[in-house]
Amino acid sequence: MRLKGRTAVITGAAQGIGLAIAKAMAAEGANLVLADINEDEAKKQAELLTNEEARSIGIYGNVASVDSIEQMFAAAEEAFGGFDILVNNAGILFSTPIREITEKEWDMVQSVNLRGVFFCMQKALPYLEKKDHPRIINISSVAGQMGSYASGMSYVASKGGILSLTYGMSRRLAEEGTGITVNAVCPGTIETPIIRQWTKEKISELESRIPVGRLGHAEDIATAVVFLAQDDTDFITGEAISVNGGMYCG
Numbered sequence: 539m540r541l542k543g544r545t546a547v548i549t550g551a552a553q554g555i556g557l558a559i560a561k562a563m564a565a566e567g568a569n570l571v572l573a574d575i576n577e578d579e580a581k582k583q584a585e586l587l588t589n590e591e592a593r594s595i596g597i598y599g600n601v602a603s604v605d606s607i608e609q610m611f612a613a614a615e616e617a618f619g620g621f622d623i624l625v626n627n628a629g630i631l632f633s634t635p636i637r638e639i640t641e642k643e644w645d646m647v648q649s650v651n652l653r654g655v656f657f658c659m660q661k662a663l664p665y666l667e668k669k670d671h672p673r674i675i676n677i678s679s680v681a682g683q684m685g686s687y688a689s690g691m692s693y694v695a696s697k698g699g700i701l702s703l704t705y706g707m708s709r710r711l712a713e714e715g716t717g718i719t720v721n722a723v724c725p726g727t728i729e730t731p732i733i734r735q736w737t738k739e740k741i742s743e744l745e746s747r748i749p750v751g752r753l754g755h756a757e758d759i760a761t762a763v764v765f766l767a768q769d770d771t772d773f774i775t776g777e778a779i780s781v782n783g784g785m786y787c788g
């Protein structure tokens with residue numbers, strides 16, 4: 539069990555990639571805090587994940603609110619005496635054409651996808667600094683690396699921002715001697731509820747751009763996250779791992 543005795547907070551863990559990460563981490567023995575605006579589902583999934591090796595709790599957590607982030611981490615402290623791993627997974631996607639993007643959409647996307655990631659990292663520091671081999675893993679996107687084929691510019695900018703934050707935070711926190719590693723995982727097109735807003739034709743077009751010949755599964759992303767979460771990856775920091783079936787590389 540690669541994560542036995544470790545505790546992870548995963549944002550946006552009620553479904554999709556976040557839930558797959560939770561399942562993979564629970565199978566490796568980690569205690570989990572599943573945080574999501576969908577509190578009922580987070581609680582339900584946490585109950586299903588609790589096993590003989592480890593315990594999971596599900597809580598309300600809205601990463602767009604700093605108060606809510608603080609409450610989320612306080613809940614982790616109360617249940618497990620803190621946490622070792624933060625997975626910033628919560629995200630929202632709009633695919634609005636360039637000329638139709640509104641200020642409201644732009645601000646909403648940045649507040650969840652980018653501002654939320656920064657403040658989760660900032661507010662997690664006092665907890666992570668107390669732990670050995672602490673980890674921050676940010677879920678960016680192929681859209682943040684190459685501008686995307688289908689996602690809107692509000693999303694593209696937020697995911698590019700996550701990469702910059704990952705690089706900046708990894709360097710600063712290493713120089714400060716915190717031992718906290720900060721890495722990103724960049725999914726390609728993954729079959730989850732978030733892509734249901736695209737037509738079948740759009741999804742087939744995206745699939746045709748994937749050399750491996752299929753869409754990604756949420757479990758493909760979880761594999762990379764569990765790898766980065768292990769306590770023998772102290773020398774990997776400021777890295778962005780692409781998990782995209784070859785859709786974008788180089």
Ligand SMILES: NC(=O)c1ccc[n+]([C@@H]2O[C@H](COP(=O)([O-])OP(=O)(O)OC[C@H]3O[C@@H](n4cnc5c(N)ncnc54)[C@H](O)[C@@H]3O)[C@@H](O)[C@H]2O)c1
Pocket residue numbers: 549550551552553554555556573574575576599600601602627628629630631650677678679680681724725726727728729730731732733
């Ligand atoms: N599916 C893909 O193709 C793909 C590709 C690249 C990156 N990603 C990224 O992976 C992450 C997970 O995406 P997914 O495909 O599982 O999406 P999803 O929509 O299936 O799940 C997202 C989860 O985040 C939660 N959430 C939304 N806003 C929140 C908030 N303010 N606070 C807390 N939780 C919130 C939702 O309730 C939901 O449970 C996102 O950051 C997304 O941008 C997904």
